[in-house]
Amino acid sequence: MVVMRSYETDSAVGNKIEPWLKTPFDLLAFGPRAGMGALLSMPEKLSTLQTDVTRALELLQDPRPLEEKQQVVLKEVESTLVEFLEKGATVEGEVLANVKTLLPPEAANVLNELIPEPPNKQHQGMDGNVVPVEPMDVATPPPTYYQADVLGNQVASEMTEIKNAVTGLKTALDAVRTNADAAATNILRLNLKEARDQLARRVAEVSPVTESDPSIAAATREARILLEEVDSSFFP
Template sequence: MMLTHSSSRLSASNQLSSRRAAVVVRASSSFPGGKVEQWLKTPFDIASFGPRATLGALLSMPEKLESLQADMERITTLVQDPRPVEEKQQLVLQEVEDQLVTFLERGATIESDILANLKVLLPPDVTKQLDELIPPPPNSKPAMPEIEVEEPTIIYTADAVLESQIASEMTEIKVAVEGVKVALEELRANSDTTRAGMLKLNLKEARDILARRLQETAPGTAPAGTSSDASLSAATREATVLLDEVDAQFFR
């Protein structure tokens, strides 16, 4: 009988421990800071945290200046949002964390490039010491085995350069079109009135990016009558129709 009582207490204790563990897991995955934590695992990561973030911020400065107006509108919308202050604070912390991680990733990428160029000039033993001292950053990918492939000779003719420019413009337009479609679908499917303002702002940002891509596409880039001309015209036409639809429904 005492054995049964002890087993019951042990079972209850295990259940309580399991529930506590589940709560801790859920909290650690949702609470801001989890993404930054992986950048603070080694002594070198801690020492290089500030320089990496600063370098990434400097590299992102032109992009952030371009989106400054949209960021201010986003902040204004969030301030006017009727949700509880705690929930809005959580959103702000998550956004700050995402931006900080972006800075860290960009700074670490430049750091890795500099180290790679430096190692070419150093003796093998010094290179080995650097590898032992400086661990790869969290955003680094595992090194793939090198496969020697004979690269074909590339001749940069005027037509090849033109084709490359057209392909780049078409890709940018298609990516921007997809961004507008995703933002439009999220806004149309939304049933939460408290999120409507934020989703509409997201749609406006995506719409403005697509409009800029169309403005930057030089008319008559591809020779008339060619397949490239037809493909670029079709992509531009699809983007224009989508812009007119969005403007007529939400911004007029």
């Protein structure tokens, strides 16, 4: 998922990456997580390549000092890297969850102790430490993923993507409306267009199988209203 980037002046470069480097396991998993996330994001990045090139050219022509433009680029890279880490960690979590269901409870708890939850996943335990694993009958066969489970996961995934894109577009819209720096206007408008296109893609990518779900229907309705507002005001 691409989250809209906003560059607050009081946000230091590295703040977003720091939570992903807290433990020895985080250091070992950093490369694989980022690599997996980059692989999953490749189709999306290819689709936004033209916009990214345009934004880069606009930045080169921006009259702001070189040091300030360098900070913009570094924050852009940092945001993209965090996006890759989040996607990679999500896949990692799904794989580990499936592995744990096949292990004895003691072994599953050892994994919980050795592998901390990534920053983008909240702890489910009451004390925020090890998530207990319910005892499993050794004779119980591996779980089967039925159609309802797959559909539920797809609905949850699409809801997350749409909500993130809506948040990104609202952030970009607020930035354009409150901007008082003429030098930043072009970049903010490009950010707005990128966020607008991102949300439009998310809505268009909703599966025919899930579009009748009430939560998906409500989310896409909100998204289309926001898109109409942005289009009528900035892209008639």
